[in-house]
Amino acid sequence: MTTERTETRASGPADPARRLDLYRLQVELRRFEKRAYDLFMRNLVKGTSHLSLGQEAIAAGVALAMRPDDWTFATYRGHAHTLARGAPMTPVLAELLGRENGLLGGKGGSMHLTSAEHNMMGSYAIVGAHLTLAAGAAWSAQYRESGQVAVCFFGDGATNIGAFHEALNLAAVWSLPVVFVCENNLYMEYTPIGSVTAVPRPAADRAAAYGLEPVVVDGNDADAVYDVASAALDRARRGDGPSLVEAVTYRHGGHSRADPGTYRPDEEVEAWLARDPVTAYRSRLLGEGVEEAELLAVESGVDAAVDRATEEAIEAPPPSAEAILTDVWADGGSSWRN
Amino acid sequence: MTTERTETRASGPADPARRLDLYRLQVELRRFEKRAYDLFMRNLVKGTSHLSLGQEAIAAGVALAMRPDDWTFATYRGHAHTLARGAPMTPVLAELLGRENGLLGGKGGSMHLTSAEHNMMGSYAIVGAHLTLAAGAAWSAQYRESGQVAVCFFGDGATNIGAFHEALNLAAVWSLPVVFVCENNLYMEYTPIGSVTAVPRPAADRAAAYGLEPVVVDGNDADAVYDVASAALDRARRGDGPSLVEAVTYRHGGHSRADPGTYRPDEEVEAWLARDPVTAYRSRLLGEGVEEAELLAVESGVDAAVDRATEEAIEAPPPSAEAILTDVWADGGSSWRN
Amino acid sequence: MAELTRTEMTRTEMTLRDAVTRGIAQEMRRDESVVFLGEDVASAGGVFKATPGLLAEFGPRRVRDTPISEQAIVGAAAGAAMTGLRPIAEIMFSDFLAVCWDIVANQIAKTRYMTGGQVTFPLVIRTANGGGLRFGAQHSQSVENWAMAVPGLKVVAPSTAADAVGLLAAAVRDPDPVLFFEHKALYPVRFEVPDGELVDELGTAKIVREGRDCTILALAAMVPKALVAADELAASVGIDAMVVDVRSLVPLDTRTICEAVARTGMVVTVEENPRLCGWGAEVVSLLTEEIWADLDGPPIRITTPHVPLPSAAELEDATIPSATRIVEAVRKALT
Amino acid sequence: MAELTRTEMTRTEMTLRDAVTRGIAQEMRRDESVVFLGEDVASAGGVFKATPGLLAEFGPRRVRDTPISEQAIVGAAAGAAMTGLRPIAEIMFSDFLAVCWDIVANQIAKTRYMTGGQVTFPLVIRTANGGGLRFGAQHSQSVENWAMAVPGLKVVAPSTAADAVGLLAAAVRDPDPVLFFEHKALYPVRFEVPDGELVDELGTAKIVREGRDCTILALAAMVPKALVAADELAASVGIDAMVVDVRSLVPLDTRTICEAVARTGMVVTVEENPRLCGWGAEVVSLLTEEIWADLDGPPIRITTPHVPLPSAAELEDATIPSATRIVEAVRKALT
Numbered sequence A, B: 001m002t003t004e005r006t007e008t009r010a011s012g013p014a015d016p017a018r019r020l021d022l023y024r025l026q027v028e029l030r031r032f033e034k035r036a037y038d039l040f041m042r043n044l045v046k047g048t049s050h051l052s053l054g055q056e057a058i059a060a061g062v063a064l065a066m067r068p069d070d071w072t073f074a075t076y077r078g079h080a081h082t083l084a085r086g087a088p089m090t091p092v093l094a095e096l097l098g099r100e101n102g103l104l105g106g107k108g109g110s111m112h113l114t115s116a117e118h119n120m121m122g123s124y125a126i127v128g129a130h131l132t133l134a135a136g137a138a139w140s141a142q143y144r145e146s147g148q149v150a151v152c153f154f155g156d157g158a159t160n161i162g163a164f165h166e167a168l169n170l171a172a173v174w175s176l177p178v179v180f181v182c183e184n185n186l187y188m189e190y191t192p193i194g195s196v197t198a199v200p201r202p203a204a205d206r207a208a209a210y211g212l213e214p215v216v217v218d219g220n221d222a223d224a225v226y227d228v229a230s231a232a233l234d235r236a237r238r239g240d241g242p243s244l245v246e247a248v249t250y251r252h253g254g255h256s257r258a259d260p261g262t263y264r265p266d267e268e269v270e271a272w273l274a275r276d277p278v279t280a281y282r283s284r285l286l287g288e289g290v291e292e293a294e295l296l297a298v299e300s301g302v303d304a305a306v307d308r309a310t311e312e313a314i315e316a317p318p319p320s321a322e323a324i325l326t327d328v329w330a331d332g333g334s335s336w337r338n
Numbered sequence C, D: 001m002a003e004l005t006r007t008e009m010t011r012t013e014m015t016l017r018d019a020v021t022r023g024i025a026q027e028m029r030r031d032e033s034v035v036f037l038g039e040d041v042a043s044a045g046g047v048f049k050a051t052p053g054l055l056a057e058f059g060p061r062r063v064r065d066t067p068i069s070e071q072a073i074v075g076a077a078a079g080a081a082m083t084g085l086r087p088i089a090e091i092m093f094s095d096f097l098a099v100c101w102d103i104v105a106n107q108i109a110k111t112r113y114m115t116g117g118q119v120t121f122p123l124v125i126r127t128a129n130g131g132g133l134r135f136g137a138q139h140s141q142s143v144e145n146w147a148m149a150v151p152g153l154k155v156v157a158p159s160t161a162a163d164a165v166g167l168l169a170a171a172v173r174d175p176d177p178v179l180f181f182e183h184k185a186l187y188p189v190r191f192e193v194p195d196g197e198l199v200d201e202l203g204t205a206k207i208v209r210e211g212r213d214c215t216i217l218a219l220a221a222m223v224p225k226a227l228v229a230a231d232e233l234a235a236s237v238g239i240d241a242m243v244v245d246v247r248s249l250v251p252l253d254t255r256t257i258c259e260a261v262a263r264t265g266m267v268v269t270v271e272e273n274p275r276l277c278g279w280g281a282e283v284v285s286l287l288t289e290e291i292w293a294d295l296d297g298p299p300i301r302i303t304t305p306h307v308p309l310p311s312a313a314e315l316e317d318a319t320i321p322s323a324t325r326i327v328e329a330v331r332k333a334l335t
């Protein structure tokens, strides 16, 4: 498996069309999140939300390496992972706005995006829990010999919670087909991960505790992420068990909508902005001989889609109040009595 | 700190009187537990209980290395740790029998032995929790600069639960004066630890995940345990933070009173019985020139004490029913209303 | 009221723990997607010996020993349930539900709702609940009220072996998460159980003794105590008490309960959970709201006092509701 | 009824979040053994900005940022409390209590009892509770009933900034573990607060509006809604409703509550927790048992329906009890 040493040899998808897909997806995630941010600023998004601006290469690189029937489990920072699996923009944006045509009918909001149809099995907002669920999905794949793999994204901060430990150990002991991807963006909410973690690499330095290889990848390089993810997915599908991947990255903005992110040193922010994954991937494609016109077409296509989704979301009505009493039980209702 | 490689150079306490103390304590733990077992067989102990037969060298070796004001936190398998800190036998035995003169007044039973007077801060029966409490006591010592150290005992099985992970990380990050002692007796209840753990050494192979050195010690050699414990206690008192010690041992009987332990291969049981820590320590003292008469005197002194405790416990009345409504609150009562 | 599906009516005597094995085996034979996991459940057959033989019959692929990792146990069950399996997870003692309460109460219970119904959790969490074995405060609690308080969980607690088989089957077949509380004091008790496949219905209470003077509502191990009390009341003071086995807290059979109480005008709940926010409180508030006019006097609640459970035999017996306490409370209320 | 200790009576306007900071600072100044820990509480001043400035005033030894390790947070608080400190631990959202429920409900709550009173846990767990911020089902729950159900925990939930300061001080000084529920919808609300040291009393309810026709019992964010409803009832239909701020669920001020209900003969509880086993159920069962003869009609419970909380604004508003729902329920009950 790829480790820190091999990062520089990142190759990504070989097929030029897939490479363009990888770019398109990153642009889509970027522009969607920027639009989401604008809509917050216009006070159209209620509640909280957590953007992946700056972290797009991870969501895109992993998603394109996955099989359509592989599962994604994500955190409250899940817009990118939901879109990356193919959920259309309109319902996702409408969910942020709490509209009737929202992906969850307005019942979950930004933190709980789910598209079972796309095998995006949910965004979970209490740190740690979903690692155990991902292990369970992987168990189901193993049991049914379906060849599916569960991919579970979580932050650096999640590596210090108990459920992380339990999920990793169980996955290792049962040799489950699951890929745990730690998006290490160096911060929890406002606290640097280094100040509350006993080891420098919150995920990779724990891998050995579960008999796993440490894997660190440049989370701002979509090709490198794609390579590492492909290797980990192969390993899982071969029956060789779980992987724990630490993808190092940085969020461009604050932790959540309310946070300007001012606790971070200016130089640090600047250095990471200079390593923007989307710009970098664009330059790489140009360097490989892709026509700029092609990239511009991708970008304007995405812009048009984001505009259309914005309109469709804003124009939609709010959900009707009856919805509060549906969907507790599989029969569609919520009755606790006869 | 002592690691596997240095095990053989175990020296234990230098002072001959302390060496005899170490023997006396092991004999006391052994004979107390045997008596407890007899009393179960006579159906005088209600509820469950978990004996330390075979594991005496750990409780004794660590306790004698501790300062009187250091704290002990133990599990449901806590008779030995409670006695080792100086709690008298009568109230301990009376608690197993559910008598009024029980250490906890009959309110806790075998699984919750506590003697705050001896800085034995409790036996906890839900796996994992007390590791976090021990970290908290260590925090209190650090805060008050009291020089106290918290020592926390737990089983191999506890290394797979979330609280283990959280407690170890916090202790490491805050550099807390706490010594975590894993009594690895190779089994959880009936399941071998190796079958559900991702690494061969459940504690030591996790130490690096918290920036700690792996420490493995022969848990059937009281001198080795004493040495390792002394080093870890010193380290904590120096302000150099926590240690994670894995003491490898074996329980002579089943997991709890109801369990004959038949899931264990005969040869394995025999091999470990041949490595009995109490017999071994006796031989060592004889080899060092201690008179057998002295050892016999220790043994008969212990026997007399166990007999006396048995009588005092059996003769005591059960607690009176009013006790059920006391001790919930610090005011002594249990009222939830005015 | 519950209807049993019985393929034949011969009966066999068995303990509650045997009934649990039988219920699990019945469902595992029927449906390959039913899997079973927990600590010491496979090779050892469970610490209460409620699951022996399952490993031998169904193999290690379907019957799995786990590490001591309650969050991973119920989390794995949840993840498997949402992707096609129907797991049965054992949490050894119900007290340990606290260790994985986030997964149970925040993830399993809510995720269907939060996703607008996109995912379901057809799973069962079985657990040994309740006191009487002198295990002390961390191994004896009755926490059925914890589960009842969480929207999205179904909650069942059988009082007989036949109910255990039938309700367990119903729980496994139910598409929603069910917390299945087995009372550890009932494990060794012997019952007559009909042979053949048993499938009961969730959300159904059962009148287990008819009576005219008052209605005693009880659950799990409190049911046999209520029956003893009712006999004693009849014999000693001629009070004819009806006893209702509530069986299912969610869904709650409010129809049977309200009718049963309305018929006597007098209700006593017997709860093993500690007083505050117990299931009896909910039932009392429901009764006063819905059949106020039918009540001849104040509902009475008999509960474990609001204290942790002590371990000594004499203390534990004084803490958990006894037949004697029920007799006294009913007598006092009716005279 | 509560008595405030006030060293002077000038007043300052402040938000509930300011009051929390003030309460913690007041106690930390007074007592060196008071320490404070939680996620993002120190440098960042808390995600709700309820604790800014504490790090600056008391330093990193007494005000500590932690990893995301709720079990370690409350466990460390417990271990420190039993060895001489008086920790205040923050659990960022009350939903996350589930993550550390074993430590709270099985260790902290029970260990004093189990040890025959050998150890005590003088600690406070502060947490942001309740809905209204469109945060969805995992960040909006009202779980005061979870805590109330556990013997050994004291449970407090202020509705004003002055109560927040005074009850927090009382909680810190109390020798037992107190769960302190701060309602997140009240954080930005401004209140007048007396200057000087404030120390209130646990276990004391407060009549916040006198009335003759019925008694509304409310807690935390439901109190201002009950007051709006009472004004509306008076203005629109001439119903004169008394409003009682329950403030403390454990200990429960049953004396004030029973007297207040007995005076009007009619009671409505307004609970934000979901229906089943809410605190209102307990209070209703208490009232029927103790003042049956004083009740002129069935107690009414207004609760969040027994569903997880939805996130969209219109849905959340339809779920949590509103002043309108209170008005309608009282009107219906009284006419």
Ligand SMILES: Cc1ncc(C[n+]2csc(CCOP(=O)(O)OP(=O)(O)O)c2C)c(N)n1
Residues within 6 Å of the ligand: A077, A125, A126, A127, A128, A154, A155, A156, A157, A158, A159, A183, A185, A187, A188, A189, A255, D039, D068, D070, D092, D096, D099
């Ligand atoms: C159990 C739990 N504790 C605390 C929180 C509050 N919280 C939400 S996000 C967050 C920081 C998470 O940091 P990290 O895991 O690094 O993920 P990131 O947000 O950086 O993607 C915290 C503390 C939570 N949601 N769940």
Ligand SMILES: Cc1ncc(C[n+]2csc(CCOP(=O)(O)OP(=O)(O)O)c2C)c(N)n1
Residues within 6 Å of the ligand: B050, B077, B125, B126, B127, B128, B154, B155, B156, B157, B158, B159, B183, B185, B187, B188, B189, B255, C039, C068, C070, C092, C096, C099
């Ligand atoms: C959270 C939790 N899960 C399960 C149990 C039941 N249980 C009690 S002891 C035990 C085995 C513990 O094994 P280990 O940690 O190796 O300690 P040992 O008993 O061998 O000393 C188990 C599973 C428990 N008490 N707490």
Ligand SMILES: [Mg+2]
Residues within 6 Å of the ligand: A155, A156, A157, A183, A184, A185, A186, A187, A188
């Ligand atoms: Mg992060």
Ligand SMILES: [Mg+2]
Residues within 6 Å of the ligand: B155, B156, B157, B183, B184, B185, B186, B187, B188
């Ligand atoms: Mg063990």
